[in-house]
Structures are given as structure tokens and as C-alpha cells.
Amino acid sequence: MVALSPSRSSTGTARAMAAVVSGARTPFVKMGGAMRDVHAADLARVAIQETLYRAHWPAHRIDEVILGNVVMPADAANLARVAALWAGVPYSVPALTVQRNCASGMEALADAANRIRHHEARMVLAGGAESMSTIPLLFPQSASEPMMALGRARNAWQQAKAIGALRPRHFKPIIGLELGLTDPTVGMIMGKTAELLASEFGLSRREQDEFALRSHQKACAAIDAGKFNDEIVPFYAGRKFEPITADIGPRAGQTIEALAKLKPIFDRRDGTVTVGNACQVTDGAATVLLADPDAARDEGLPVLGYIRAYAYAALDPARMGLGPVYAIDQLLRKTGLAISDIGLWEINEAFAAQVLACLKAMGSTKFAADHLGRSEAVGEIDPELLNVNGGSIALGHPVGATGTRIVLTLLHEMRRRDVQFGVASLCVGGGQGAAILLERAEVNGNE
Numbered sequence: 001m002v003a004l005s006p007s008r009s010s011t012g013t014a015r016a017m018a019a020v021v022s023g024a025r026t027p028f029v030k031m032g033g034a035m036r037d038v039h040a041a042d043l044a045r046v047a048i049q050e051t052l053y054r055a056h057w058p059a060h061r062i063d064e065v066i067l068g069n070v071v072m073p074a075d076a077a078n079l080a081r082v083a084a085l086w087a088g089v090p091y092s093v094p095a096l097t098v099q100r101n102c103a104s105g106m107e108a109l110a111d112a113a114n115r116i117r118h119h120e121a122r123m124v125l126a127g128g129a130e131s132m133s134t135i136p137l138l139f140p141q142s143a144s145e146p147m148m149a150l151g152r153a154r155n156a157w158q159q160a161k162a163i164g165a166l167r168p169r170h171f172k173p174i175i176g177l178e179l180g181l182t183d184p185t186v187g188m189i190m191g192k193t194a195e196l197l198a199s200e201f202g203l204s205r206r207e208q209d210e211f212a213l214r215s216h217q218k219a220c221a222a223i224d225a226g227k228f229n230d231e232i233v234p235f236y237a238g239r240k241f242e243p244i245t246a247d248i249g250p251r252a253g254q255t256i257e258a259l260a261k262l263k264p265i266f267d268r269r270d271g272t273v274t275v276g277n278a279c280q281v282t283d284g285a286a287t288v289l290l291a292d293p294d295a296a297r298d299e300g301l302p303v304l305g306y307i308r309a310y311a312y313a314a315l316d317p318a319r320m321g322l323g324p325v326y327a328i329d330q331l332l333r334k335t336g337l338a339i340s341d342i343g344l345w346e347i348n349e350a351f352a353a354q355v356l357a358c359l360k361a362m363g364s365t366k367f368a369a370d371h372l373g374r375s376e377a378v379g380e381i382d383p384e385l386l387n388v389n390g391g392s393i394a395l396g397h398p399v400g401a402t403g404t405r406i407v408l409t410l411l412h413e414m415r416r417r418d419v420q421f422g423v424a425s426l427c428v429g430g431g432q433g434a435a436i437l438l439e440r441a442e443v444n445g446n447e
Helices: 040-055 079-086 104-117 141-152 156-165 176-180 190-200 205-224 256-260 293-298 317-335 352-362 365-372 402-417
Strands: 018-025 064-068 095-098 123-131 235-237 242-244 282-291 305-314 344-347 421-428 432-439
Touching (some): 040 079, 040 282, 064 104, 095 104, 104 305, 104 402, 141 156, 190 317, 190 352, 317 421, 344 402, 352 365, 402 421
Parallel strands (some): 064 095, 344 421
Antiparallel strands (some): 018 282, 018 305, 421 432
């Protein structure tokens, strides 16, 4: 599925789908860390409040709230609605939660941009949130009947009978996170799909570890330079309600030797994927305020950039890591742009093997002919223009939020470098890819 922006402005020039007015995110914190007890809706609440504050835009003047979330909490099934109300958004503003696995945060932006493009809204608050720490442990399904019988018991005899039916196997927990990361259509946990790509594309353990090391080095350099200060709002958590002001994940002292000592976790015998060259499991939220471009100008709002187009693609779930190749291919075809037109790239680092495989596939004429119906390769991405401030290997991957985070990070870097076009992309569990085209200025030259 591809969506472009064919509508025209009053001057007759092609207009962007939506303007990105402001944005904010919480620090990204490793699962089980300082934000381990924080509800996903509370993470989103803080991002929503800060995004609106930075835009100096009152909550009652937004038309809708759309958030991405993958593992929806049982006590907040429509997480966007709960987060919006907690953030002080009036009851009269509707809210919607969307789910496209790892691209949920980008899906929220795409849905919001579509509403704006079709004049169904002028201002939409969009983003994503995930608390990986609070994904629950589950009881086996076989425990349901005796548990229900216990709940229905009306006297001591019935209670004793129900308790007597319980067995130790009924109390063996199922790890919800592990279950969610396993694709039921191919029976593979996501790390296994990365191992498959590493084998098919001949990616060595050393290559993957070197990529992971660079992710940490770039993220730490960005932190030292204060680059994430434009994005992050401090979050207060823990028993002492202490401020978390920076991402907790990037390791300044990371070395290739330390990475080499880590054991493979998905294929113990011949594997190359480790906890060191895979994304960190993380808690966090990110949101942006999207506006109709004309409305942004009329209201005198500053604009970080514009959403020009987006694309989704599908592929073999066992090779889901190649999703960005398929989505970027569609995006370039529909917009008429080439790799050389894109000044900066973000490809989410689910695994080092996955990103490296994408780069090889994009530069391969054979892959293009066999899988994309192209006579030539999609094109080679300059590594110096890719994930220039590090990626999810260092920063972490709160799955519902990352799609928004990489857009926000990319827009700020495009501003710093005065880059016209940028593309953010993710692979998606289940065999999909997502990509979004960002532009610093509209075609007619207005910002």
C-alpha cells in the first residue's frame, strides 16, 4: 500500500501531506530499568504534554490523537484515549490506537497525515509508546478451566475441588515478550529471522559486531554534542521520583573485544546474533504534532519539516528484516526520487544483520530483478548518511514508539545539515516494511 500527496495548493504546486510542527520523546530506558513500573499510557502522557507545550498549541485545538502501541495493556485497551485524557486533552477530542508491530509509531503518523490530506483534520497529535518492562507473564491456557472453577466456587467444598484440579504445569509462566516476538506463521522468533539473513547474505559475526559498535559510538557522540536535547523531555520515575534526562542504553566504553565475547542467543551452535548486535529491549514514548501545511502558515507555527509520502510493503515473514528494501523501493518509484536525492537515512536497527542485509540487497541487481521487478539495483546508501546519531542497537527499540522516534531524530538532523529529503524506514514483524519521505521545505519554497 502506498500513499502519496497528489493534492494541490492554491498556487497549483504539489503540497505536502502534513507539516510536523513539534515533537518530543521520553528518554529511552532499558527494560527493567528506571521506568520498569511506568505504564505505557503515562509514558505517552509526558510526550503529549511536552509536544503541545513546545508548539504553544492548546490541547482543545487538536482534532484527534493517534498513537501506535504493540502490546496493548489490558487496563488501557485504547491506550491513545487513556494517554490523551491523562495528558489533559479534553474529552471532546477523539483518540485512536493503531498497531502495525514495529511500524506502529510510523503508522500513527501516516494515518494522521492522511486525515489532514483529506481535510478531515487540521491538527493531529500522533506518535507511539511502549512499556516493554510491563509486558506480562501469562498462565497456560490449560489453567483457565480450573481457575474459572475456583472463581465460581460458592462453598469450601467447591473451592477445595477446584484447587485440587490445579497442577504445577498450570503455574509455569509463559513469557509474553518472547511469545510476542515469535511469528506464528513461520514459527520463528525475530532473532532467528536475522540469523537467516546473516547466512543468506554472508554476514560475519565480526561485521555485525562492528556495526553495533558504530551504533554505540555514534549515539554517544550525539549525546555528548547535545543532539538529543531537542527531542527529550525529562521523565520522573522510581521511588524517589528522580529525573531521567538521557537515554539509558548507549555505552561509551563499548569495545569490539567485549562484543566478541558475547554468545549467540538464537542459534547456540552456529549463530552470529547476540544481545550486543541486536536492538535493546526498551521503554519509551515519542509524539509529534502534525498540521495542515496551510494551517501551520496561517497560525504562524514553526515547522520542523513535512511528510511528503509513505509506503508499506509485504514479504516473506521469515525474511521480515528486508522489509525496508521493499518499502523504500515503492517509495522511490512513486515519488520519482532516486537514492542520490536522499540526504539522510534512518533504517531501524532491529539487528545489525538485518540492516547490513538491507544495504546489500539494495545494492544488488540480482536481488532487484528476482524480488522487486527492477532491471537495476535500488541503489547503494552511503553508510555515512545512515543512522548518523546511532540507532536502536544503542538507543533501544520500544516497538510502538520507534517509528515516531526515528522520524523526529531525522527531522532534527535534516535541519542541522540543511538536507532537503530524508527517508526513515523499519522492518516489521510478520513480513512487512515501512518507509516515510520527509522534506525540509515544500515544493513551492514555503516553510
